[in-house]
Amino acid sequence: MDKLVTIGKASSSSGVSAKMIRYYEEVGVLKKASRTDAGYRLYNQAQLQQLGFIRRARNLGFSMTEIQSLLKFWLDTDRESRNVKQLALSHLQEINEKILELEQMREVLQTLADKCDGNDNPDCPILEGLAQT
């Protein structure tokens, strides 16, 4: 039942590009795939699930290093959920910091933009704000 597929099928069914699948193998996030006699990589169902896992973790903004840990936890039945949660919370904090940073940028920039007439006149509070004389 463990149907094997080459990298193209693995890519289309997981939503991860073939390029990236090879890259994940190269950097050690994925174990080396088995090969056909001709050297084609082969993936089984469990490996396809791992690719989906990686894609979803990427979509949540986890770095490859974090994903490597998450995958290890996932495959380890002796994991402690404490460690997974800690990783998630640490990433959540990063996300929150980025949001705050972007919101501050937005506020400053919006304030400047609001003051700019945006016509054919050269006077521009945006440039003045950046020049900050």
Place this chain on the structure above:
Amino acid sequence: MDKLVTIGKASSSSGVSAKMIRYYEEVGVLKKASRTDAGYRLYNQAQLQQLGFIRRARNLGFSMTEIQSLLKFWLDTDRESRNVKQLALSHLQEINEKILELEQMREVLQTLADKCDGNDNPDCPILEGLAQT
């Protein structure tokens, strides 16, 4: 009055690293600096102001390409504020999109994390969410 300084002073007084100052020159964001006989770069007051301008624009998240445009506008007394404002609003939109993306990540991840006990038990809704069986 137009005191000239070498790159170290230019860096410390503008808050832009010497490395970056050279890089901006290399990619054409800054005009090539004049040089001493020995080949040391020299910066005048106007150029120091430009460095500050760049630093503040970077702090607002503008890309180097956008900053190149902003600098051009700033130095062009025939500019129309319309174009500056358009650039700023376009960047604002990007910022807003990034914020939305991060907020979506946060919501999903926070929901998963809330469901995870975070103890020595292996059961973990975070991993289950990523596995999405």
Place this chain on the structure above:
DNA sequence: GATTGACCTTCCTATCGTGGTAAGCTTTAA
């Protein structure tokens, strides 16, 4: 049996903004 086209392989390049390092020259201060 031969050709074709889709698929696979490895290897190299680029992105973007920043940091680091090494080898060597110049300036300044002791």
Place this chain on the structure above:
DNA sequence: TTAAAGCTTACCACGATAGGAAGGTCAATC
């Protein structure tokens, strides 16, 4: 005079991704 600090260019690295070139493999069609 010598040592330290500062400058120069020319490399390499990051993280995650994409593109391309050159070549091997597979399956279907002529």
